[in-house]
Amino acid sequence: MKPTVIIGGGIVGLFTAYYLHKQGIEVMILDKGDLQVNCSTGNAGMVVPSHIMPLASPGMVSKGLGWMLSAKSPFYIHPKWDRKLFHWCLLFYRSANEKTVEKSIPFLKNLGLYSKSLYHEFKESHSKTDIGWVEKGLMMLYQTSAGEKEENEFAVLARKNGVQAEILSPTDIQKLEPNQQVNARGAVLFPGDAHLKPAALYQFLQKYLLKNGVTIQPNSLVRAFERKNGTINKVITQNEAIDVGKIILCGGAWSAELAEIMGFKLPLMGGKGYSFMQKNQPQLQQASILTDMKVSMTPFGDEVRFGGTMEIAGTNEAINLSRVRGIFEAIKRYYPDFEATFPKQEDIWHGLRPCTPDGLPYIGPAPNLDNVWVGSGHAMMGVSLAPATGKILANLLSGQSPPLNIEGFRVSRF
């Protein structure tokens, strides 16, 4: 029996393997890296069913243009003449309208809620494993009246779509952060959100899969494919040619180039972000987004992770210290008492979020190929949405109907 091969062992690839294995399917994961550090390990670890608004929204176009003028801003498109980048920007611009956003919201909402329910199931099945799950919501802090208007409007929209949202005053905020002053005009709390330790989850999944007979091959760059009568029958890596039954493309920010080699279009760009750890003193307690700077703050007991920026830069992995400084400066702006130290270069983590032009992931069969499926393009929600994506793909591959409507995630929609 030829194995089902998953290209890419990030969090989406691992969760897909997890559910395929549960269906009794023989799985092999190939990854070009060492599977120690990648986009799925150093992120903010937030599980956010409240994130029902896609990245490509009307506000992002006007805000993005302003942000592009600042070296420390949270959103940036690397200005270079590149046909694919130009095409992606055009599709992004076309998707950033109210009609498309309205259509996208139920898809993101249902996927997010389903994924969170799968996390609950996962935690119950592996109750002895500590993935650092904390379910006490996400607080969106704002400092300006423009931020207040935007976040409060979003709270109304969220409630209209059945997502719980509470507006907090500075006094309410201090109750959630009793150990230090928070400089904020107000906040919106999404009590249904959670956070976890992404590296702990990632390492656990790898160990679990290996122990249960899933083959995981690091340092196996996929370079080419052998195609026959509308199927891919061989995957060619830097080391060998592998006979395959089915393929699932979970290549993160590199999925577009892999799709191109296979022969189909998958508009997608890497959105680079950074994070770093700090000693958590005085101790911050409530996972938050510092919305004016789009910086995330995830407390993990004695340590805390700050992260942010979205540089649309293809697969360029160079570290831009001005952007890291932008994240760092947000800390004192919101938490003036926090004892922050600028991280050493080797302590700065970076990751490439796989960003689609409309902010919805690609989940489902690839066009014109009978044995290829895609699970990619989750942008800033890969951890959040990986269980649902994996479960949907496992259902599709074993001939069952998906547990929810996946039309919005159609791979050939552009």
Ligand SMILES: Cc1cc2nc3c(=O)[nH]c(=O)nc-3n(C[C@H](O)[C@H](O)[C@H](O)COP(=O)(O)OP(=O)(O)OC[C@H]3O[C@@H](n4cnc5c(N)ncnc54)[C@H](O)[C@@H]3O)c2cc1C
């Ligand atoms: C600063 C920051 C904060 C974030 N915070 C959150 C958060 O709070 N919550 C959340 O849900 N998400 C968050 N994200 C997003 C999340 O990290 C990503 O969506 C997620 O990691 C993507 O997972 P993936 O499996 O699709 O891709 P990846 O983790 O990038 O995995 C893809 C894998 O494919 C492999 N690959 C690529 N090309 C090939 C090839 N040719 N051959 C073999 N292997 C190949 C790569 O080596 C890689 O390991 C954040 C991201 C950043 C940058």
